[in-house]
Amino acid sequence: MSEPILEVTDLVKHFPVQVGVLFKRTVGHVRAVDGVSFSLARGETLGVVGESGCGKSTLAQVLMRLERATSGSVTFEGRDIFSLRGQELRRLRRDVQIVLQDPYTSLNPRMTVGDLVGEPYEIHADVAPRGERRRRVQELLELVGLNPEHINRYPHQFSGGQRQRIGIARALALRPKVIICDEPVSALDVSVQAQVMNLLGELQTRFDLSYVFIAHDLSVVRHLSTRVAVMYLGKIVEIGTDDQIYEHPTHPYTQALLSAVPLPDPEQRGRREVIRLTGDVPSPVDPPSGCRFRTRCWKAQDLCAQEEPPLVDRLGHPSACHFAEERPRIVPTSA
């Protein structure tokens, strides 16, 4: 594998839970991200999947340096992003961009499309001279499949999919190397979702982009990712290539997650193995001891409560389970 562009080591982000009005008292911590490590190669897409509360969105915030990490490090092209200052930090802002989930709240309703897509050039005035900005904005709109003549319109005059294209154009303006996609298509209808996914794929090839693609929809992640990390309660439980995760999952949580995804094919009814988890995800304020998944796991034994399973490679790819094993017929193999 080539030199990673983004490397995350033992990343931890805890949010204090505070009570009190004037004098706040910390009564606990939400352990949103609790020791996450991975690396992202140039031109690669790393999918991050997990259910709500698993810490995947917090991970995006920390990778963008919108939140400071509690501990651990994130290096971009070999340099720790939390130690960057001034000019170097501005450089990072150009190289790492984000596309957010909700196309209705991620665009300032009081700004025109031209202002929105042109704002990166105002903040980073050295990228494009003033006179050239309008042309560049129009090029970007063209690039993401919007009509460049709509530069003076406001976001509410566009549909959800079009707004997401505006968000993508804005993220592309500074020619970033990495784009963090935080659930970019989950708010869109199926027919529009496919358009945006194809656009993201095309842009990746064209500009040699690396994506961290965060989503809860396993099918979407499979379609776009080269590697996939599965998160549960702030930790990565299994990580591997597309095939390893989808065709040979070894962690019980990954297996349960895949088994729960309904397939759009009535012929598969009753032919798949059904794993139904009981209960809900425990609170990240007070996660279970040992393995965090043990409270919902059908394989759990005493060992699981006592000892946290490390994320180690025993069956071809890393999986954080004491009793990791493959299980057939989770996802039926189609042509």
Add this chain to the structure above:
Amino acid sequence: MSTVYDGESGEFVPPQEIAAAQDESLLQVLGLQVEFRTRDGVAKVLNGVSYHVNAGETLAVLGESGSGKSVTAQAIMGILDTPPAFVTGGSVTFKGEELLTASAERRRMVRGEGIAMIFQDALSALNPVFTVGFQIAEQLRLRRGMGKAQARAAAIELLEQVRIPHAAGRFGDYPHQFSGGMRQRVMIAMALALDPEVLIADEPTTALDVTVQAQIMDLLAEIQRERAMGLVLITHDLGVVAEVADRIAVMYAGRIVESGGAREIYRRPGHPYTVALLESLPRLDLKGQQLNTIKGLPPSLTDIPPGCPFHPRCRLAQDICRRQVPEPVPLDAARSSACHFTGELMDRV
């Protein structure tokens, strides 16, 4: 139409008896039209929607946002806000009784006891200032004339039926004290309180995580089986539909564009929109799949294109599609498709 398309032989054949299926229908919607009158103009939200559901059957109403699938459900329940919404035509019958012209009193009786509904957002569908037990028991006291203790026992039993752990202990909890999945169960318990014959579930699992979604869908399927209820499942999720539906009605721009048995539709879709939906869906079980997008956007309901509403996005569109609204063509006893070129489309497979 004087002939019917036969999916088996691939030929048009004389019409068969198709009325039989509808006689036993528990709930039947026929040619329903609803418009929203706003200051920006009249939005034709439903333009003649027809479907039916029988006892013990699951009908999935599939459509993207703005297709009118939720409005149909609200029109059936009689809970549309008027204004802006006005029912301008069609009929809704429950066990043969017309609901649209029934008295407000009668409709209220049918709601809950005949047809009950559950919603996507359980947190806003439950009243935050009352305990969930009180909300379920209150219905039983008002509508079934139960005493306090009796209603309490019945409510706890309902909570147990939807598998809420320690149901008796959670009777006095408020909605916000439940997790998303548990709240959805509470709402299902509430909908079941008056023992309805039809349950309309409007995107019941859209807000939930995939493992919880699976639990709720299992629960709904089981309850439906046990009580032999008719279930109308409104969703945009082609996966959920494939797992539970007996029949499917696909909606687009306020019309049913295709309806029929779930297996048949997935195996051999009869409308270009259904085809395109299936081809634009990323799949868990396919690697390196090419997603075929549907160009453009669904039409604005204040300005639906003439002819077939799908024609601006359709790759099969011809002149006739721009001029003439395609009527639903029966393909066999249970299937129909509203496309001028259904025959050609299906022959290509």
Add this chain to the structure above:
Amino acid sequence: MSDPTVAAGEPMLEPGADLGRDDSGRRQDRPRSLGGDAWHELRRKPTFVVSMVIILIVVLMAAFPWLWTHVDPNAADLSRVRQGPSGQAWFGYDVQGSDVFARVIYGTRASLLVGVLSTVGAVVIGGIVGILAGYHGRLTDSVLSRFADIFAGMPFVLGAIVILMTFNAPGSNPGEVRIVTQVVLSIAVLSWPVAMRIMRAATLVAKQQDYVKAARGLGAGPLRIIVRHLLPNTVAPVLVYATISLGANIGAEATLSYLGIGLRPPVVSWGVMISDAKDYFTVAPHMLLFPAAFVSITVLAFVMLGDAVRDAFDPKSR
């Protein structure tokens, strides 16, 4: 092979060659800002039109009083003291024998001036403090909010009496500019916490929005975020409050003048006139009723305007 529709190797329909260019041409071509939409909405509202007509008249009365009457408001003729309304003097004469109509017209300016300036003062102070408290949060927010609570806790009339009495000993006769300034400042100082709270709440909401996150991700500094992203999205509720409070402040001016601690002769204002009339209500009710009616109508107009503006800015009400 499980699903022929997708897995058949060749899709039934030709694959989309392009990225599915969106055609948004069907939507209106005219660029519409939210403000533009609000204006469009407002023009059709009867309450807005009626309140604007009244406010326009009041403003014209304040700006060009001589257009409305040729009578000198300070001209006194003791032979006509407290005469009731007549064809010659529509609103009658006051205790000095001055024309009440002329005085009402000329009194508009001081009343409106106090109302506008005190509102602007309160909104500017409150707006700045509110947006800073909301944006910075944590300790800054706690300190600023508690500071505002101190002012909000003071009863309005009592506070104004204390302030104005401190600066002007009973019996003293401060100059026109000085007393107007003092009244404006006392009203502003006692009412800014409301604007502050509204602004703070709006900022807290706006700050959570993804577009602020997105701007931070681009490297935008605090000033840009406040000016470009927060302010345009938080100003609407404060504007609505300002409109309603403008009317209330005109009423407050009248209250203070009535109590004898606000504006006083030779300044003419509606409050001063009501104050002058208080001892003669039973014998000459017209002296009180006409200026009081102007206060009421003006306050009502601003409240109606505020209501209409709020509805127009609130997309949910559409």
